[in-house]
Amino acid sequence: MLDRPTTIAPDILEVSDVGKIYQASNGPVEALRSVNLTIRKGEFVCLLGASGCGKSTLLRIVAGFETATMGSVTMYGFPVDKPGPDRGMVFQDYALFPWLTVRDNIGFGPKHRRLATKLVSELTDKFMAMVGLTAFADRYPHQLSGGMKQRVAIARVLSNDTDVLLMDEPFGALDALTRSKLQEELVEIWRTTGLTVIFVTHSVEEAVMLADRVIVMSAGPGRIDCEIEVDLPRPRDVASPEFNALRREVTQKLTSHIAGSRGKAADS
Amino acid sequence: MPTYSASEISSLGGDRETALIAGDGGLQFVNKLRFSITGIGAGLAWLAFGLSCLRWPDIGDWPRTEAVAYTAFAIAGGIAIATTAQAALGKFGDGVQRRAPWLFALGVFLTLWELATAKFGWLPLPFFPPPQSIVEVYTDDLPKLLDSAFASVKLQLGGYFIGAVVGFLTGVSIGWSRLAGYWVHPILRFIGPLPATAWLPIAFFTFPSAWSASTFLIALATGFPVTVLTWSGVASVSTAYYDVARTLGAKPSFLVTKVAIPAALPHVFVGLFMGLGASFAVLVVAEMIGVKAGLGFYLQWAQGWASYNNMYAALIVMSLLCSGAITLLFKVRDRLLVWQKGVVKW
Ligand SMILES: Nc1ncnc2c1ncn2[C@@H]1O[C@H](COP(=O)(O)OP(=O)(O)OP(=O)(O)O)[C@@H](O)[C@H]1O
Ligand SMILES: [Mg+2]
Numbered sequence: 001m002l003d004r005p006t007t008i009a010p011d012i013l014e015v016s017d018v019g020k021i022y023q024a025s026n027g028p029v030e031a032l033r034s035v036n037l038t039i040r041k042g043e044f045v046c047l048l049g050a051s052g053c054g055k056s057t058l059l060r061i062v063a064g065f066e067t068a069t070m071g072s073v074t075m076y077g078f079p080v081d082k083p084g085p086d087r088g089m090v091f092q093d094y095a096l097f098p099w100l101t102v103r104d105n106i107g108f109g110p111k112h113r114r115l116a117t118k119l120v121s122e123l124t125d126k127f128m129a130m131v132g133l134t135a136f137a138d139r140y141p142h143q144l145s146g147g148m149k150q151r152v153a154i155a156r157v158l159s160n161d162t163d164v165l166l167m168d169e170p171f172g173a174l175d176a177l178t179r180s181k182l183q184e185e186l187v188e189i190w191r192t193t194g195l196t197v198i199f200v201t202h203s204v205e206e207a208v209m210l211a212d213r214v215i216v217m218s219a220g221p222g223r224i225d226c227e228i229e230v231d232l233p234r235p236r237d238v239a240s241p242e243f244n245a246l247r248r249e250v251t252q253k254l255t256s257h258i259a260g261s262r263g264k265a266a267d268s
Numbered sequence: 269m270p271t272y273s274a275s276e277i278s279s280l281g282g283d284r285e286t287a288l289i290a291g292d293g294g295l296q297f298v299n300k301l302r303f304s305i306t307g308i309g310a311g312l313a314w315l316a317f318g319l320s321c322l323r324w325p326d327i328g329d330w331p332r333t334e335a336v337a338y339t340a341f342a343i344a345g346g347i348a349i350a351t352t353a354q355a356a357l358g359k360f361g362d363g364v365q366r367r368a369p370w371l372f373a374l375g376v377f378l379t380l381w382e383l384a385t386a387k388f389g390w391l392p393l394p395f396f397p398p399p400q401s402i403v404e405v406y407t408d409d410l411p412k413l414l415d416s417a418f419a420s421v422k423l424q425l426g427g428y429f430i431g432a433v434v435g436f437l438t439g440v441s442i443g444w445s446r447l448a449g450y451w452v453h454p455i456l457r458f459i460g461p462l463p464a465t466a467w468l469p470i471a472f473f474t475f476p477s478a479w480s481a482s483t484f485l486i487a488l489a490t491g492f493p494v495t496v497l498t499w500s501g502v503a504s505v506s507t508a509y510y511d512v513a514r515t516l517g518a519k520p521s522f523l524v525t526k527v528a529i530p531a532a533l534p535h536v537f538v539g540l541f542m543g544l545g546a547s548f549a550v551l552v553v554a555e556m557i558g559v560k561a562g563l564g565f566y567l568q569w570a571q572g573w574a575s576y577n578n579m580y581a582a583l584i585v586m587s588l589l590c591s592g593a594i595t596l597l598f599k600v601r602d603r604l605l606v607w608q609k610g611v612v613k614w
Contacts, residue, residue, distance in 0.1 A: 093508070
């Protein structure tokens with residue numbers, strides 16, 4: 001299954017014609033308008049866009065936290081209407097349960113699926129080892145660094161046997177060194193597990209570094225502007241000319257949309 | 269290898285240097301002896317207290333003066349020995365040494381108190397009884413005092429437990445369910461702020477016994493703060509925790525028991541502390557007015573006989589019990605909330 005080229009992998013997630021209007025106190029806010037997106041199984045997709053273009057909104061709709069005002073999201077052909085263990089979310093601010101140890105945070109999902117105690121601890125140990133936190137099993141979140149917390153958050157989702165990993169600027173609060181270390185680890189995890197990843201970022205470099213496909217979004221209202229396939233072999237070298245060419249291309253697309261949306265905003 | 273002279277050591281009260289000189293055990297033990305200034309000082313203060321009891325005649329009739337004096341001598345000797353042989357006594361020695369300044373202050377205070385009351389009468393007498401007359405209560409009136417303390421503890425425990433449980437459940441349900449909030453919130457706002465003691469007259473008439481009425485009032489005094497703080501705790505739980513739990517497949521009942529309640533627990537404990545304080549007040553008033561038992565009743569009874577030494581003795585017991593209850597609650601909290609950083613130590 002894993003050796004099958006991704007180009008003919010089946011679709012796992014389908015976002016069709018999704019629109020979202022928030023009813024804010026000072027009137028409705030149109031956060032998304034007719035977004036169409038197809039995610040294939042095992043794909044690593046980055047959603048890239050300026051602040052406020054609706055990346056988080058789109059991700060939260062896919063996760064099932066928000067419902068789309070228009071259109072629909074389907075997974076394996078079934079409509080998504082509530083959160084579920086098949087779509088695991090990793091937040092920028094970790095959202096670890098502070099009252100649970102590293103081990104219990106990671107074991108939260110398996111435990112609540114009422115798996116046998118032995119299986120729960122096996123799963124927990126496996127994913128704790130995968131993110132390199134076995135030595136910190138009995139620590140509480142407030143005793144961990146930011147990078148370690150995010151590792152726990154990732155392991156917590158993985159241990160739950162998730163199909164799609166949704167990540168909302170997961171490394172945004174980390175220093176550059178920790179960030180690139182975690183990027184490497186994430187790619188490694190993605191390769192070994194065959195997960196599908198939807199990763200929100202506003203860093204062009206991060207998107208080109210990680211993604212098979214970069215989805216560029218633009219604001220006012222939020223929509224998808226274009227998609228760019230990233231065909232570079234992994235591990236990717238930030239200093240290589242191919243990487244930089246792609247980075248320049250993506251940056252250009254992104255800034256042209258920002259300029260474009262500014263122009264439109266000025267017109268209206 | 270450093271060597272220490274006695275004067276060097278004694279300048280440092282808490283010196284815990286352990287001499288590791290090879291040789292026979294006796295020498296080793298002797299080498300562990302260190303004079304501590306604070307320890308000797310505390311011993312002297314207690315010695316002074318004992319002497320002050322014996323040096324002058326009592327101006328009243330207190331049969332326990334001599335016994336108190338000899339106990340003070342024993343304590344003085346105990347402090348001196350414990351602090352000197354601190355290194356050999358391990359944890360106990362350390363404990364005495366750490367408390368030596370306080371023991372000193374206590375000895376001085378008792379000496380002054382003894383002089384001001386029993387010996388020279390600087391303080392007016394029935395209102396300020398000397399130490400030996402309070403000790404006399406503990407030696408001669410102990411059964412009655414113990415009965416009272418036991419009655420108080422029983423009443424307090426029952427009422428507090430009911431109030432805490434009901435308050436907690438109410439708080440969780442109004443924090444969680446909109447419907448419960450709609451119906452309970454106005455009632456809470458109407459009844460909650462009323463001091464529980466205001467219910468006293470009604471409660472004593474409507475309940476079948478003074479005991480059940482007091483239990484109700486204590487539960488009421490406990491329940492209000494516990495309810496409000498549990499509620500605010502549950503309401504202020506970050507939605508991100510619920511989001512995460514739901515993506516991990518948690519059902520609503522799990523969200524309450526495994527997310528809302530643990531996350532709200534720090535607030536709940538604040539409520540439990542406030543409830544404890546409020547319920548102590550109600551307990552004493554209820555015992556004074558209606559229940560014919562307990563430390564509050566003992567106080568009332570002692571006041572009727574103008575026996576102030578009994579009142580002080582009861583107050584001391586009461587203070588120890590209340591402080592003990594709070595210590596216990598802190599211990600429970602420290603166990604349950606190890607995950608919280610920077611918790612206050614009681
Ligand atoms: N709960 C809400 N109520 C009202 N408006 C909202 C709400 N959430 C988001 N919005 C609006 O929707 C738009 C898109 O927000 P969203 O958070 O999806 O942007 P984003 O691309 O994730 O931005 P960032 O990169 O800063 O995280 C913004 O204009 C925002 O103000
Ligand atoms: Mg966002």
